[in-house]
Amino acid sequence: MIEFRLPALGADMDEGTLLEWKVKPGDRVKRGQVIAVVDTAKAAIDVECWQDGIVHQLIAEPGQKLPVGALMATLLEEGEKVGAGETAPPPAATPTPPQATERRRISPAARKRAAELGLDPERISGSGPQGAVTLEDVEKAAAQKSVAAGAAPVAAATQSAPARSIEMRKTIAAAMSRSKREIPHYYVSEDIPLAQMLAWLQAQNAQRPLSERLLPAAVLLKAVARAVKDFPELNGHYLEDGYHPASAVHLGVAISLREGGLVAPALLDADRKPLTLLMQALADLVRRTRAGSLRSSELGAATITVTNLGDQGSQAVFGVITPPQVALVGFGRIAERPWAENGGLKALPVVTASLSADHRVSDGHRGALFLRQLADWLQRPEELAK
């Protein structure tokens, strides 16, 4: 029997509300298949299965709030049989109340309202003292239930915009406070001339239809992914037992949301993707982040984050590291600036790249070498294209 638990959804998302199951008992599922949609403070997330199997029992119920690691369902391995009388009953037939060891605390008003709405108070997660179910929890569960029943565009319907915005700010504040409390940050920066890179990009784009054009952002991301390969102390996770460098480069990309706030899902294996593919993956990631259809595997995965203020941004940005990562690269606006070289002065497009990194793992000297390496890569765009 395989226990399917709510996977980690990144440092700043430690719980989620099940919105919808995409599978039912008896369904055959494949590794990587989306089997549930879970709402978090930041966005609705498509939760993927991490191995092949057959759905045995759906334990979590739509509307239920679950901490990361909570048992959501059981799956059978290929060929596995269940004992007599145990064959995958429909979930409704075997109610599994959340944390139901004793009767839930519930306010009289909440109990009355739950009865009016036809909700089982035992199944509503409580946010009051000692997990007590409040009137607000009942209303929330009712709203989520109707959303889940109506299914359709989940992301748009999950939480009201102001509620989402408040939750989002709280979530960001919690993760960033933790970062500043635990990570001794240091910062270095470097101005990088981009004349060659932009000329190369322009020549490339002149031959490409709109749908295949490259943005400078994609080239910057690729350069970071290639440069960090030589700096394992910047690419990995700092956990309770110390630092674990990562073998793959999964770039967390800070993506702002139109309604405010940001999410930093991972661009997986960014160092190995040819530029055209990386650009498509980036466009897809931005689109899905804003449409609210990110996948669980994209959320806890990032090994280093990049924040890019873009052409409407300011000159430089010094970011806050996302734990448990140990580094963040920031790019300001690409702009024409005076550039002194060989005793002469000229005007060139320049970007200021910064590195925020963790002193527990590296120091400013290595950070500076990394930025130099990044600058070198950006002078060889044709090599980044591969």
Added chain:
Amino acid sequence: MNPGELRNLVITTLQGIAPEVDGAKLRDDLPLRRQVDLDSMDWLNFLLGLNKALGVEIPEADYARLTTLAALLDYLQHKLKG
């Protein structure tokens, strides 16, 4: 396509990317990206949307000219005639 229809189509395409845009409040003579928060990916998607709706190819070399809504409408009108 008359100028009014073209403007409506451009606004609708823009709203597909920036739903908060109010076509009536948008000034045609001021830089578009000062009025609407569009990053480079949004801008690319906006042009891609216009390309799909109108069949007009927009070379990157022309981006610099397309600062205001008026300039963009003028540019598209020329392309459609040509």
